[in-house]
Amino acid sequence: xxxxxxxxxxxxxxxxxxxxxxxxxxxxxxxxxxxxxxxxxxxxxxxxxxxxxxxxxxxxxxxxxxxxxxxxxxxxxxxxxxxxxxxxxxxxxxxxxxxxxxxxxxxxxxxxxxxxxx
Amino acid sequence: xxxxxxxxxxxxxxxxxxxxxxxxxxxxxxxxxxxxxxxxxxxxxxxxxxxxxxxxxxxxxxxxxxxxxxxxxxxxxxxxxxxxxxxxxxxxxxxxxxxxxxxxxxx
Numbered sequence: 491x492x493x494x495x496x497x498x499x500x501x502x503x504x505x506x507x508x509x510x511x512x513x514x515x516x517x518x519x520x521x522x523x524x525x526x527x528x529x530x531x532x533x534x535x536x537x538x539x540x541x542x543x544x545x546x547x548x549x550x551x552x553x554x555x556x557x558x559x560x561x562x563x564x565x566x567x568x569x570x571x572x573x574x575x576x577x578x579x580x581x582x583x584x585x586x587x588x589x590x591x592x593x594x595x596x597x598x599x600x601x602x603x604x605x606x607x608x
Numbered sequence: 609x610x611x612x613x614x615x616x617x618x619x620x621x622x623x624x625x626x627x628x629x630x631x632x633x634x635x636x637x638x639x640x641x642x643x644x645x646x647x648x649x650x651x652x653x654x655x656x657x658x659x660x661x662x663x664x665x666x667x668x669x670x671x672x673x674x675x676x677x678x679x680x681x682x683x684x685x686x687x688x689x690x691x692x693x694x695x696x697x698x699x700x701x702x703x704x705x706x707x708x709x710x711x712x713x714x715x
Contacts, residue, residue, distance in 0.1 A: 595697070596654050
């Protein structure tokens with residue numbers, strides 16, 4: 491069974507950092523593009539960024555509001571996807587989802603909540 | 609960034625009705641368009657990809673069409689579990705962007 495399980499969310503002060511993790515199972519991690527998507531409380535969905543697959547050297551792309559502050563990486567040996575978030579702002583408060591980028595965005599994790607507040 | 613505009617923003621319907629949701633892109637996104645369903649408090653669920661391909665396990669009452677800048681999602685014969693919010697998203701070029709959502713409510 492394909493599973494994505496996020497962790498690492500919590501409360502952080504503005505300007506702080508946090509690293510989210512996504513444990514991947516049930517498919518060959520290196521073959522697939524992986525994305526992060528977020529949803530602020532009561533709001534719509536926002537694409538955060540993408541990690542391409544091994545043939546594309548796991549290269550990354552980012553959304554406009556997070557570029558330069560967030561970094562996506564992988565540990566293929568452990569089947570983990572990461573989202574390193576620096577210089578956090580109150581507007582980064584959201585549920586963060588790990589998503590497999592196959593056939594659009596076919597499988598989603600359950601999400602992890604990040605709250606940026608003083 | 610490409611802007612995705614959905615309409616209507618909300619609609620009230622009855623079980624058995626048919627609904628069509630539209631999604632317009634500010635630039636050509638070819639057929640790189642996907643639709644999601646999100647029930648309150650739940651994780652988004654992928655319904656359609658590549659504008660018209662049904663995701664595995666999704667009922668055939670859901671259908672998508674369109675290309676370029678105009679897309680539609682049609683639900684034929686609404687079921688109680690279909691009352692939810694629907695989002696479109698393009699994935700033609702970075703950054704990918706979502707529509708603002710369409711809430712389908714029970715009348």
